[in-house]
Amino acid sequence: MMYCSEVFELLLVLKTFEGSSFILIFILSIIGNCLLLYVLFLYEKLKNVTNIFVLNLACSDLMITVTLPFWAVDRLQDWVLGHFACTFVIVTEIVGFYSSAILLTAMTVDRFITVVLHNMPRNKVRRQRFAALSCAAAWTISISVSIHVATRVTVEDWGGRSMCLSNVDFAFTLTVSVIFFFLLSIIVFCYSAILKTVLQASNRRKRRTVVVVLCIVAAFIICWVPYNIIYIIVSFYKPNSCYARHCVIIAFSICRVLASSHCCMNPILYMLSEKWRKHLLDLFSCKKVRRVRDRKRTTGSCVKQNVAFKAQSSAVVLEPTCS
Template sequence: MENDSVSDSEDVVYFCDEIFDFATISGSLFLLVFIISLAGNSLLLIVLVVNKNLKNVTNLLVLNLACSDLVFTVTLPFWATFYLHNWVFGDFGCKFIAAAYFVGLYSSVILLTAMTVDRFITVVLQKWPSNSVRQRCAMGACAAAWVISIAVSLSDAMHVKVETHWNNVTTCEYSSDDPDFKLGYYLQVSLLFFLPFVIIVFCYTAILKTVLGSSNRKRRRTVVVVFCIVSAFFICWGPYNIILLIERWYEPKRCNAKERLIIAFHICELLGYSHCCVNPLLYMLSQKVRKQLLHLLTCNKVLREKREKGIIPNLSVTQNVLELHQKDT
């Protein structure tokens, strides 16, 4: 509803009595995303650590990506509480949760870029000297991803604070009082989102041209899985970053325009936040991962049933016997 204007000036600001509260829906869905992401990424980590060879560069990068998603995931209950009720975790909690949020987000971008560049070099250039060199480069990229994301997130956290507004609503949000805030924000978005996007588009254009002309099915499957993971990131986070830029430049005057912008923001935010539970689902496209997960779950189930029936009295004893048998042979 739009109140009557008190002036005919073009700069009149309309005060809205009621705007559709999409934040409540977002808060509820954040909890659902949290549960799916926590379960999916935890299972993926178990599969990678127990059954996969972590010397494989792609697996190493996916392992770090799963850790990145989990760091992001643990912040979701706090944002859900904020949307459903209020910010009740204090100023330190605001800065800490914001820092964890940005660590998860920025490390994902850097790791996905590293994963794409690795695919580009191995598929298109084919110039890695050896697997050991490639592995060291991957470990360096993972370390750099965490160091850079932590450093940048600490800077971001300094600009976040708790504010209580006129309607007694307490929020945890950016403080735009700093004159250098907007410039720093645009540089950050450019360097940590749009620049990686350009690099990834360039690399995958060359990769697809090379793979389409190749008859190596194994290489194709690996490229397809990595391509899906990277594409999902930009499909999820692209609209959110665009809507943030629109919010910085455009301030709606009328209630219906303001309501549409708020609803669009929450939808894009929900799409972006849901990305943390997408990667485990996409990685299950790999037939090997599905088999290993099924094998892991089946083995655990069988062992548990046998222990309950008394067939296997104690797992640790069985393991000791097997170890002694291996030594004797």
């Protein structure tokens, strides 16, 4: 059994690991999500239902990402940024987390309807409207939750260290935890039905989506479920001994790093798709730039030909069509 001094040394090492992990996740997430957004705007149609969800999920991940440098400084030193920055960081993190969970659930329901209930009459406008309303609801609910938490944010001295904390009540913690696991049950149910339908299909191309689907669900469960479980335990359980108290802190720190890492996983998982890999290869090979340049050159040559033809003949004007 460790004594308190030994546990304290372990905590120092763990906080260094946690701060370094936040910096690494921040770099990977900024690169991955910005690249995802760039490819999305360059190659894809933003009115597409899936792309609407991808766009909003990337924004949610970026909101969590921008808070990581602040938490890294907090772990490596103390919270020295004051109450306003503490409120901003916690509010931004909560908006990113809850909007991501709701958006992923809505995206799952849309895929469930498309894949499993494919015999039902589908309307493109209704799907787009569902996606837009789902995104609006996700941001509205997450912002409402963050406002409630913002009124309970404090900067306190804890063990000789200044810490940024959110002192929410037990009823609020229990409510948001129940909502999270309710959303998780919807995701698991829908994706189970999707996998069953896809595996029964004879189309080999559809079977390839099984890997992407499994990875998306697995990443969400692995990253967020342990964090929410330990969050409930911390709210219920108040250890008395020094050893037990620090063990809970260690578990909470590890789960928090794991949850934060989810913001850089979605871009990697989307790149498992053949379409997104092709877009990425086209981007790095500058094919899009070449096509734009060729189109401009072709358009310019068409204009020159039209001017020449019009100048040569006043009776008959030849206007060649260029694609």
